[in-house]
Amino acid sequence: MTGVDKLTARDRGPVAGLVDESFEPADALSSYLDDLLKTATQEAAQEDRVLAEEVPVVAPAPVTALPIPAAAEPAALPESTGRPDIHEPADQPEWAGRPFECLIFKVAGLQLAVPLVLLGAIQRLDDAVTPLPGSPAWYMGMLPGADRNIRVVDTAQWVMAGRVPADARADYRFVIRLNDSEWGLACDQVAQSFTLRPEQVKWRTARSKRPWLAGTVTSHMCALIDVGAMASLLSRAEREQHLSLE
Amino acid sequence: MTSAIGQQSQDLSDRVLQYVTFRLDEETYGINVMQIQEVLRYSEIAPVPGAPEYVLGIINLRGNVVTVIDTRTRFGLAEASITDASRIVVMESADQVMGILVDSVAEVMYLKASEIETAPNVGNEESAKFIQGVCNKDGELIILVEFDKMLSEHEWDEIAAL
Numbered sequence: 243m244t245g246v247d248k249l250t251a252r253d254r255g256p257v258a259g260l261v262d263e264s265f266e267p268a269d270a271l272s273s274y275l276d277d278l279l280k281t282a283t284q285e286a287a288q289e290d291r292v293l294a295e296e297v298p299v300v301a302p303a304p305v306t307a308l309p310i311p312a313a314a315e316p317a318a319l320p321e322s323t324g325r326p327d328i329h330e331p332a333d334q335p336e337w338a339g340r341p342f343e344c345l346i347f348k349v350a351g352l353q354l355a356v357p358l359v360l361l362g363a364i365q366r367l368d369d370a371v372t373p374l375p376g377s378p379a380w381y382m383g384m385l386p387g388a389d390r391n392i393r394v395v396d397t398a399q400w401v402m403a404g405r406v407p408a409d410a411r412a413d414y415r416f417v418i419r420l421n422d423s424e425w426g427l428a429c430d431q432v433a434q435s436f437t438l439r440p441e442q443v444k445w446r447t448a449r450s451k452r453p454w455l456a457g458t459v460t461s462h463m464c465a466l467i468d469v470g471a472m473a474s475l476l477s478r479a480e481r482e483q484h485l486s487l488e
Numbered sequence: 489m490t491s492a493i494g495q496q497s498q499d500l501s502d503r504v505l506q507y508v509t510f511r512l513d514e515e516t517y518g519i520n521v522m523q524i525q526e527v528l529r530y531s532e533i534a535p536v537p538g539a540p541e542y543v544l545g546i547i548n549l550r551g552n553v554v555t556v557i558d559t560r561t562r563f564g565l566a567e568a569s570i571t572d573a574s575r576i577v578v579m580e581s582a583d584q585v586m587g588i589l590v591d592s593v594a595e596v597m598y599l600k601a602s603e604i605e606t607a608p609n610v611g612n613e614e615s616a617k618f619i620q621g622v623c624n625k626d627g628e629l630i631i632l633v634e635f636d637k638m639l640s641e642h643e644w645d646e647i648a649a650l
Contacts (some may be wrong), residue, residue, distance in 0.1 A: 386628065
């Protein structure tokens with residue numbers, strides 16, 4: 243059983259959001275993933291409500307009011323499923339239009355997933371990261387690569403800011419390069435790949451918080467990364483010299 | 489030494505630069521040889537009362553006073569003890585001569601300009617300024633430092649006033 247699996251067995255309510263000395267890393271992780279899943283679920287539910295409220299407004303006008311050409315075929319009505327499909331928001335990534343392969347990787351116990359089509363490369367860390375003076379905590383340094391040097395991100399610092407287990411960095415073994423960008427995410431372990439259908443993902447539409455999070459996959463208890471958004475955020479952080487993630 | 493290593497050769501297609509590499513906290517840094525005057529074994533550095541924290545003190549170099557910078561402090565690294573390999577690299581910038589204390593001096597390296605990659609600009613302003621770039625040499629990344637920018641204008645003035 244993984245740390246993530248333990249989440250379901252824990253009493254989440256009273257401990258959610260707490261971070262103190264006595265708070266175990268596993269608890270922090272559970273609480274964090276819980277948050278991610280809750281956020282996505284709440285957003286989906288909220289969107290559900292909004293769309294439900296909008297239904298009367300967009301209801302078609304009475305047929306008698308429509309000009310119907312005499313010789314025309316009857317207008318094809320859109321197939322109705324009874325409710326709008328909340329799994330296909332307008333900003334769902336392009337690659338998610340059909341079933342896609344994903345790779346799960348683990349960071350400080352948290353399970354993250356990237357679509358294989360946007361996975362640039364996987365490289366061993368082997369202590370070869372060169373730190374640069376004055377770098378912020380989320381930036382580990384540069385890793386020499388076969389065809390280019392990779393800018394390695396301390397993924398836990400980036401995605402779990404404020405809840406990072408103290409020794410998270412010591413467990414990093416691999417770097418996952420984001421598509422063809424110069425950025426790579428450090429991770430502890432690369433796990434299995436699997437196929438996801440778009441409707442298996444709780445897609446996020448409101449990206450004001452954690453814009454790198456495309457959605458969550460409850461069946462695999464993992465957070466699906468929007469690779470493009472993540473690479474853009476990192477580039478912006480570099481350009482604007484974000485020293486902290488606050 | 490300066491004249492021997494202080495030459496830049498130029499290829500028709502790609503300029504070749506010479507860098508002296510030094511070690512600090514397990515990492516390798518490089519400085520253009522044109523800026524280096526000489527490399528000294530560690531000798532007693534006399535502290536200067538009231539000097540900024542990045543100044544270790546001064547040394548007497550053949551009758552001239554040279555201010556020595558605490559490179560570890562400047563680079564945000566932890567303090568380390570002096571060893572037999574410790575060196576003071578004396579450099580000349582504009583009209584000032586200054587020394588930097590390093591863990592050891594490694595070698596003179598030839599780098600093509602095309603091999604130098606711009607460094608990520610994620611650090612704080614000061615460090616971002618003095619890191620000129622990085623270079624992948626035989627699988628090891630060398631951090632190239634621009635000596636002139638190791639100190640701000642204000643800090644250069646401070647040192648001149650010591």
